[in-house]
Amino acid sequence: MKKKTLLLAGLLGFNIAMAQEIKPYGSLPSKAQVAWNDMEYYMFIHFGPNTFTNKEWGHGDEDPKVFNPTHLDARQWARTAKLAGMKGIVITAKHHDGFCLWPSKYSTHTVRESAWKDGKGDVLAELSAACKEYGLKFGVYLSPWDRNHPEYGTATYNQVFANTLNEVLSGYGPVFEQWFDGANGGNIKQPYDWNLFHSVVYKNQPNAVIFSDVGPGCRWVGNENGIAGTTNWSTLNVKGFTPGAGGPPTKSLNEGNEDGEQWIPAECDVSIRPGWFYSPDTNDKVKSISHLLDIYYGSVGRNGNLILNVPVDREGLIHPNDSTRLMELRRVLDATFKNNLAKQAVVTATHTRSNNAAVQVAHLNDGTNSTYWATSDDATTTAITLTYKKPVTFNRLVLQEYIALGQRVKAFSVEILENGKMKEVARETTIGHKRILLLPDYTTTQVRINILDAKAAPVISEVQLYKAPGVLATPEISRDKAGHINITCASADPVIHFTTDGSMPGVKSPVFNKNTQLSLPRGGTVKAKAFLKNGNASDLATAAFDVAPAKWQVIQADAAAKDHEAGAAIDGNKATVYLTDRQATAKYPHEFQVDLGETLSLKGFTYIPATGESLGGIVYGYEFYTSADGKNWGKPVASGQFANIKNSPVQQNVAFKATAARYIRFVAVAPADAAQDWAGIAELGVITR
Template sequence: MKKNWLLFAGLFSCAVASAQDIKPYGALPTKPQVAWADLEYYMFIHFGPNTFTNKEWGHGDEDPKVFNPKHLDARQWARTAKLAGMKGIVITAKHHDGFCLWPSKYSTHTVRESAWKDGKGDILKELSAACKEYGLKFGVYLSPWDRNHPAYGTAEYNQIFAKTLNEVLSGYGPVFEQWFDGANGGNIKQPYDWDLFHSVVYKNQPNAVIFSDVGPGCRWVGNENGYAGTTNWSTLNVKGFTPGVGGPDTKSLNEGNEDGEKWVPTECDVSIRPGWFYSPDTDDKVKSLNQLLDIYYASVGRNGNLILNVPVDRDGLIHPNDSTRLMELRQVLDASFKDNLARQAKVTATNTRSNNTAVKVSNLTDGNNKTYWAASEGKNDAVITLTYSKPVTFNRLVLQEFIALGQRVKAFKVEVLDNGSLKEVANETTIGHKRILRLPLTTTSQIRISILDAKAAPVISEIQLFKAPGVITTPEISRQEGGKVIINGASSPDVTIHYTTDGTEPDFQSPVYNWNSNISLPRGGTVKARAYVDQGKTAGKVVTKDFDIASGTWKVVGSTNRKAIDGNVESVYVTDKNEIQIDLAETFNLKGFTYTPPESDDHGGTISIYGYEFYVSKDGEQWSKVATGQFANIKNNPVIQTVKFQATDARYIKLVSTAPSDGKSKSVAIAELGILTR
């Protein structure tokens, strides 16, 4: 590890020295930040008492003996990460509940008090050793929020947290990233001393990159979906901001700030499951291969690093469903970026800087992002052309800037020679450390990359060209509250989604779904869809979705909250009245209803309905009970529930919870409520 770092430092110094006549532009990365950017993809592990209590945010009052992963194997975690192509692991050493995954001297809520290994275990010790064995970087997450420690909320606490930090950062070897969550919740507020915390990090780990909403090492992307902005600057305005609620606005986090004060690049955090901690309820909800591919291209492919959460299960192992999906992703990425077709091209460029031996056009395709090509000083545009003696077929284009000299490119376009004339196939904005474009499968003998605008003379380190294999997707069909149908699944230009609304099976001649397709079924209907790759040569399975009356004109009686009828299962309606009444706006002949529960119980206080009664009315005053029962196993299997009853005319409906799924809560939740008329 040390030798590799010294080698990198030497290469970095040589590169900067040879580029000394190229004036750096704007805020610049440190050496650790440059090395961090090259990691690109690594694992997040959320693990602790929440794993056993089925909670996302523990309250700190859980019995530490609940934590007992009897078959814990940190080497399995590291081995999985290595085989997945990841470069490191960051673990939640201490989450908001205050539970420490090591026997801290500054807490009584730790593995020492747990049932695991009779209190003699140390997860950080085991994981840091496993990372070293498998050649992975080791990182830690420590939340300053502590819902267990009695000193939280007092002046004393900042010193206690600083000592806790020091304990971790001085005791487990090199740490490549220190993850800080700015959460400061509950009734007790703690004014965090961020300067103190940062000083502890740099004293012990001078090369660590510190994550938070404002860095200083890297920043949150502004969402937990793993998507960076299509425009993404690595620079950010940080003055006046703090981690957490005091952070920059979402747009700034997602896109950065052009000419920002500091170099604070994007890290995209997302979980492979619906929640951050393991729950057996989500074993069948691991993200699909195509969802993970979308995330990869929207993070690593948009000048960000991807930290993918893979929660450890109650046995202390990465679940087979998660590891299987990780290996599928690795296989596709390896195949997609296997043969760099740019190396076969004759490369030329306009405005090439002269009198600098480090600046070579050949550096653009040498596979080394420590070498570069640069335009002449004062020239903020240029054209780079790849020419082939025989046509090549490609669908991926990778561009990289030499970020040690700053991020410069503001706009570029890509054209190909098509029947004797140039055809534009992409028009984009920023590049940064890496930009990956997914393009339609294209055959040409010439590719032209035109840098249209830049902050200073462009300095480009890499241009790569690949033909990625087509990946069959399974379309996902949904409908908005107004009736518009959305079909997801065309995860790249390699894939086309064909659909029908007349009940027939879709084929390659059926209409193609795209962003401007206008499929509207406010009165219900059936949509069938199928994915195709290789220009129709290979087809996926047909997906069918039946819709009933759309909820666009409905109203929740006595409330303006439409989350139960907004067509979005991710928004959740919570009520402590144990019932909801809906005005359907007109009278329908009802034959049943559907209830979609929240994805998991106790996620932000959402509890599913277990026992129910369902009523109908023509006037909203006189009600008739038409169904009663229980949604069996809904806590462990939170899927849409369909209940049919004898047909009856009604304009108003009422769903009453007679028992919550946890047997005790006073409030219940509804992700979506629908009716059956067909």
């Protein structure tokens, strides 16, 4: 009887202990996905014939001999990524033009046919070796779209692409990420066999995370700005969706789906320059520190990973402007996250789970996300409090969930002790792998994080506080229709110095303020920097202008939507937009004619699309005409497609043979979104310089 009692007592104790184990919730990440999320920040490299032809999407008809980097050094790429704090590199092994950066036996459009190293080079071999040397993970981008291969669009092409994949994934060592682009453009459509492609990946690289609009390893964030939603679930509904045009709605890509079918976290892709491939025209357009910080906090700080594109130049090197900016960003991030103030706090929490040795309050500020704290199963609301003996000043709050057990938190708030009372300073939604809040400077002796709602018992791995150094905002330069220049800066009380002669602004350069009269109606370049009294300076802002539209008049345009009149397309303000009337019967093509008011020697035109979910109407196919009299137009001086404009709606610059004209005619031939019959223009400009 005594033995039975002891046995029952032992079983009861065992059951109580088991009852406190944390049950996983919802869709869960694989070990490879957890490791991928921990990487947080890595490099994208776009490199190929487009680097030398100044195109974003090559047509596959370029001479492979155009690819001839004179000083290619993959070790410099890897060294730069390492020094920037990045954890890996993904390279465009094959873009849409079909050019292979390795001597593929399944193509005749490769480095073997190029002038580089007399056809004996292999970019993938050099980069994979460099990544291994510098302790970086290696990844590859292979587009199934191939504008060069003769079998593209036939029943045999899918196997050709599978063979190509197999060649790469079996020949260059471990691959942490396989990047698939769902693009399927041009006049030939190819039904992609994604099941076949995935099987090749997993056969060769079982731990690779596969990127696409629907994963299955990670998902596109829905834009090429590098910004995830303020609410961001790592789970996604995928049934009925495919990569590319058949992908989930933009909102789902950006925010995920609560209780989604599969664990497919967001990867935020963005380029450090306006375009994805190198162009000498963008050497002075590298994103500022303040812009890159916004991207970092909008990606890594919102439960996503950041893949930052740094294009290799025509020498085969990362350009000094890009590498310098990367090092500057690293210094700011290091200074920001150097001193975790949470480690100085006494941490307490309500509803702590008992009888589970893995759950400890001390894990909340131990500086590692491999340990955690949790509530009991019946507590989906709770509070975590950090208390200090002396006041601390902070402006960054970092929270992390233990994602191996699922994403749970739906809403939380942050309070500080002020004048003897708790004051709410933030209220947000999801956390996930990492959430970073940007706050004003707060000085307090107590910080409380309230979990307001959760799908299941919250499991939190980290609470961190930091005091980030101030970063002076980069000035913004604009010009109105008449040609008047305005320069502003978001930071408080800086002194803005500028130049118009191409020189670098310094403290002895002219000062720009509200009384400054600066006008460039015929065009020119303005450079500006902001300075503080302590000597700190902002990044350089550069703006190049052509002829101002002061004399321009719209002489023909399709009916405009309400509040989006045609004149908005030539008012010098890209914040105002011309949209054709969505309710009108007119469909594509849409036509827009302008009288320039004088005869100019035109060398090209510029188009800035209308952006924003409420606008749309982005033009993909175009024709551009010029005329001396507004009656005789002849053939278009330029025609084609704005490559990748739907995903990257930035200013398009199209050059053509110089011609004298007073009238211009822009014809929107095809939409970027087939479901949108209307066209939009934020700004239409000309190139004369």
